[in-house]
Amino acid sequence: MKSQYISLLSVILALGLGVSCMEDTPNYFEFEKYELSSLDEDGGSWNTLLVGEPTQISINEPEPISAGSYVTELGELKEKMSSISADEKDAVEYWTNNPVLRWNELALEIAAKYNLIPGPNADGSYTLPNPASPEGPPPFPFAHPPYTSRMLAYLSAAQFDALVVVWHYKFQFNRPAPYQVDSSIQPAYPKSQLPSYPSDGASVAYVSKEILKTMFPLEQAYLEERYLEHLRSLEHAGINVRSDIDAGIIVAKEVVDVARQRAASDGMNRAQTPMALSDSIANVAFDRFGWKWNNMESPIRPVGLTPLFGKVRMWHVPNVEEVRASPPPAPGSPQFEEDARELRQYARNMTGEQRRIANWWEDGLGSYTPPGHWNKFAKLSIVKNKLNPLRTAKVFAYMNTAIMDAGVACWDTKYYYHYPRPVETIQGFKTILGTPNFPAYTSGHSTFSAAGAEVLSYFFPEDAHQFQAWAEEAAVSRIYGGIHYRFDAVEGTKQGSKVGQYSVNNAKKDGVF
Amino acid sequence: MKKLYGSVLLLAFVYFQNIVCSHAQLPFDEIMMPKGEICMAGIYEVGKWDQYWEGGYLRRNANIGTLTRQMVMPMVAFGLTEKINIITSLPYISTEPSGGTQVGQSGFQDINMSVKVDWLKRQVGKGRVLFLTNAHFARPVGRYLSDYMPFSIGAGAPELGLRAIGGYKMDNGLIFRVAGAYLWRGQTQIERDYYYQNGSVYSSFMNVPNAFNFHAAIGYWALENRLRLEATYMSLNCLSGDDIRSYNRPQPTNKMEVSQIGVWAQYYIKADKGLGALAYFNQVVSGRNVGMASVLGMGLTYQLKIY
Numbered sequence: 001m002k003s004q005y006i007s008l009l010s011v012i013l014a015l016g017l018g019v020s021c022m023e024d025t026p027n028y029f030e031f032e033k034y035e036l037s038s039l040d041e042d043g044g045s046w047n048t049l050l051v052g053e054p055t056q057i058s059i060n061e062p063e064p065i066s067a068g069s070y071v072t073e074l075g076e077l078k079e080k081m082s083s084i085s086a087d088e089k090d091a092v093e094y095w096t097n098n099p100v101l102r103w104n105e106l107a108l109e110i111a112a113k114y115n116l117i118p119g120p121n122a123d124g125s126y127t128l129p130n131p132a133s134p135e136g137p138p139p140f141p142f143a144h145p146p147y148t149s150r151m152l153a154y155l156s157a158a159q160f161d162a163l164v165v166v167w168h169y170k171f172q173f174n175r176p177a178p179y180q181v182d183s184s185i186q187p188a189y190p191k192s193q194l195p196s197y198p199s200d201g202a203s204v205a206y207v208s209k210e211i212l213k214t215m216f217p218l219e220q221a222y223l224e225e226r227y228l229e230h231l232r233s234l235e236h237a238g239i240n241v242r243s244d245i246d247a248g249i250i251v252a253k254e255v256v257d258v259a260r261q262r263a264a265s266d267g268m269n270r271a272q273t274p275m276a277l278s279d280s281i282a283n284v285a286f287d288r289f290g291w292k293w294n295n296m297e298s299p300i301r302p303v304g305l306t307p308l309f310g311k312v313r314m315w316h317v318p319n320v321e322e323v324r325a326s327p328p329p330a331p332g333s334p335q336f337e338e339d340a341r342e343l344r345q346y347a348r349n350m351t352g353e354q355r356r357i358a359n360w361w362e363d364g365l366g367s368y369t370p371p372g373h374w375n376k377f378a379k380l381s382i383v384k385n386k387l388n389p390l391r392t393a394k395v396f397a398y399m400n401t402a403i404m405d406a407g408v409a410c411w412d413t414k415y416y417y418h419y420p421r422p423v424e425t426i427q428g429f430k431t432i433l434g435t436p437n438f439p440a441y442t443s444g445h446s447t448f449s450a451a452g453a454e455v456l457s458y459f460f461p462e463d464a465h466q467f468q469a470w471a472e473e474a475a476v477s478r479i480y481g482g483i484h485y486r487f488d489a490v491e492g493t494k495q496g497s498k499v500g501q502y503s504v505n506n507a508k509k510d511g512v513f
Numbered sequence: 514m515k516k517l518y519g520s521v522l523l524l525a526f527v528y529f530q531n532i533v534c535s536h537a538q539l540p541f542d543e544i545m546m547p548k549g550e551i552c553m554a555g556i557y558e559v560g561k562w563d564q565y566w567e568g569g570y571l572r573r574n575a576n577i578g579t580l581t582r583q584m585v586m587p588m589v590a591f592g593l594t595e596k597i598n599i600i601t602s603l604p605y606i607s608t609e610p611s612g613g614t615q616v617g618q619s620g621f622q623d624i625n626m627s628v629k630v631d632w633l634k635r636q637v638g639k640g641r642v643l644f645l646t647n648a649h650f651a652r653p654v655g656r657y658l659s660d661y662m663p664f665s666i667g668a669g670a671p672e673l674g675l676r677a678i679g680g681y682k683m684d685n686g687l688i689f690r691v692a693g694a695y696l697w698r699g700q701t702q703i704e705r706d707y708y709y710q711n712g713s714v715y716s717s718f719m720n721v722p723n724a725f726n727f728h729a730a731i732g733y734w735a736l737e738n739r740l741r742l743e744a745t746y747m748s749l750n751c752l753s754g755d756d757i758r759s760y761n762r763p764q765p766t767n768k769m770e771v772s773q774i775g776v777w778a779q780y781y782i783k784a785d786k787g788l789g790a791l792a793y794f795n796q797v798v799s800g801r802n803v804g805m806a807s808v809l810g811m812g813l814t815y816q817l818k819i820y
Contacts, residue, residue, distance in 0.1 A: 021699075022699065022700055022718075022720070023700060023716060023718040024716065025714050025715075025716040025718060025719075025720060026714070026715050026716065027712050027713055027714060027715070028713065028715070029715065105713065108713065109709075109712055109713040112707075112709040112713060113709065116758055116759050116760060116761055117760060118760065119574075119759065119760030120575075137759075138759070296614055297575075297576055297613075298575035298576055298578075298612055298613070299575060347616075352656055355658070355704070356704045359658070359660065359703070359704035359705055360704055360705060360706065362705060365761055365762070366708075366709050366758060366761050366762075367705070367707060367708070367709065368707060368713075372707075373707075376707070376715075423614040429614075430614055430615060430616040431614055431615055431616065432615065432616060432661070433615075434614075434615060435614055
């Protein structure tokens with residue numbers, strides 16, 4: 001009798017073993033340390049996005065390695081390396097020799113944290129996040145896709161510009177890395193011939209934390225903590241002495257100033273309009289086309305998301321009207337009816353694959369948004385191709401500025417045509433995804449993604465077909481999700497590719513990469 | 514009295530069905546079914562909530578309105594021996610919000626298999642002291658997506674539970690019972706490969722938190738053991754997990770907690786033929802990251818001897 005109990009219990013427990021086969025749930029991308037695939041000695045001559053010539057930012061010539069002060073710094077470095085704690089060792093492993101990737105990940109994480117739409121107050125009104133009192137409620141910012149695209153554009157552009165300047169001085173001064181000077185130093189990362197003054201890591205760390213502080217004012221303490229952790233890791237890894245780090249920070253400060261000035265005057269502070277202006281934008285569209293988009297939430301949100309994001313200063317496109325999509329088919333027209341029929345059909349009968357695509361690309365509230373999704377793709381290709389920090393920053397900079405431009409172009413089109421969403425035009429229509437708070441045409445996912453794909457295809461031509469396939473899938477995912485018509489997706493993809501091409505043309509001007 | 518077994522088990526199962534955090538629970542009562550007897554049952558349940566706890570904050574959301582959850586659950590229980598019973602069930606669930614523009618979900622939820630063992634029955638004073646255990650395993654069937662919360666029909670993860678049940682059954686028909694269970698939950702596969710849980714997670718798997726489940730009841734047998742009435746209390750507490758973020762949707766990683774009170778009644782229409790009916794009502798009284806649900810259920814049971 002007893003043995004019967006035991007055998008039965010063991011059957012149950014054996015079944016339960018399925019529970020213990022757990023997949024990893026990593027918080028960041030773990031990759032093998034790699035040797036940089038190029039040094040780009042001429043990197044200091046590459047075109048910058050924010051600052052002028054690298055020589056406009058000056059730093060002191062470093063002390064020679066024979067100088068007493070350098071020898072002292074080297075001694076301090078060795079002392080720090082020999083007394084490294086377990087946590088400090090982990091930090092060295094975490095930051096790697098390409099910390100641009102980590103700061104990008106931190107940016108995406110904070111974006112996901114702040115990508116929460118403000119809920120209604122008890123009286124049915126809504127309070128908007130206010131940069132003047134960021135604590136809220138609701139906290140500032142709401143890191144929606146336009147906000148996040150712009151945040152990433154400034155972050156990546158500033159990182160890139162800082163590294164161009166850093167590269168300029170690295171190869172002007174040619175100070176060897178500590179482990180090249182003292183063979184008793186074993187660096188944590190693969191050795192390279194990259195000069196160490198000024199420190200690229202320190203420059204990236206400073207630029208990143210300062211740009212992110214501007215974009216996420218409530219995260220200042222957290223960013224400062226990560227910044228200091230990163231700086232300490234540079235010495236612990238044996239790749240930079242103190243004066244390398246200090247010089248990197250001097251370069252970074254200048255770049256941050258320029259970036260902040262541009263951000264303060266690019267028009268973003270006017271993008272979220274008062275209700276009267278938002279209504280007049282809708283009425284202009286209604287007079288022109290005979291339709292307008294309406295928010296369908298309860299209670300109704302009085303103003304759509306950033307109606308004037310389409311007026312924000314672009315990076316590569318001289319005039320947003322150059323990339324405005326052509327007019328969409330009118331509601332009730334044969335093409336509209338055909339695309340509406342398609343939506344009803346998916347709503348009635350969706351395959352597992354269609355559902356998977358809709359969800360995989362949702363990148364909705366609480367996520368890092370579609371621009372974040374493309375940053376993840378970029379990261380994977382960067383590691384696969386073992387890019388150095390300068391090239392890494394260039395990929396992110398041209399991609400993220402293109403993605404922001406795509407957002408600006410898309411938002412211009414959205415509020416120019418003010419096209420209603422499927423839940424408004426199709427009687428009784430329900431969706432698996434939430435319908436966003438802005439007009440349908442063109443699709444943001446499609447536009448962001450096509451721009452991202454265009455730029456990544458330039459930098460990583462061997463994977464171009466994959467990027468294009470992803471962009472197509474991102475576009476169609478919104479149709480499966482029931483929140484966009486096919487013409488939103490098709491025209492959005494065209495628009496994004498077109499915008500992306502402007503960025504690629506600029507990226508090409510450096511000659512190499 | 515033994516013939517009441519099936520219904521009681523069923524009831525125990527369905528108690529938890531309205532709680533997003535838990536799916537397909539184990540029986541927590543004291544009754545065993547005789548060797549060779551089988552009980553088949555069908556339960557219909559409807560639960561509704563129009564307020565939910567976002568972390569500890571009780572709120573409404575007009576874009577959900579009232580969420581209605583309906584369940585139909587077939588179930589079979591079998592007396593392998595006098596001391597060992599096996600129970601299995603498979604609920605079909607559908608959800609429907611009254612507000613907003615998003616669709617509800619429907620489908621078969623989790624198949625649940627459990628083994629119940631009777632360890633002790635001893636006369637002490639004017640009643641009998643009872644001790645039993647349950648072990649259960651549940652896993653999702655079909656392709657329902659746990660990540661459509663609050664519209665999804667379950668947590669989408671395998672679950673292994675071990676429960677101890679103790680009771681004192683008085684000769685005058687009164688019964689006092691408590692049960693405590695530890696629930697190990699596995700992961701649920703979602704269709705995104707990035708999500709936020711106090712930080713970035715680069716995975717298409719979510720860890721569903723383990724939980725402790727407590728149950729207490731005071732029952733009374735009336736009308737010559739043909740009517741059973743119980744007043745119940747149930748709580749379930751996830752032991753880890755995050756809170757729903759401000760005005761955001763829930764997700765399976767949430768630390769869900771719930772306390773509920775309830776009543777139920779069952780009646781044996783023909784005591785000799787094994788046909789029974791039951792009805793119950795449960796009300797969630799406090800919680801965290803769950804809906805404040807009211808649930809009404811009813812069912813029919815039929816019990817027969819097969820060997």
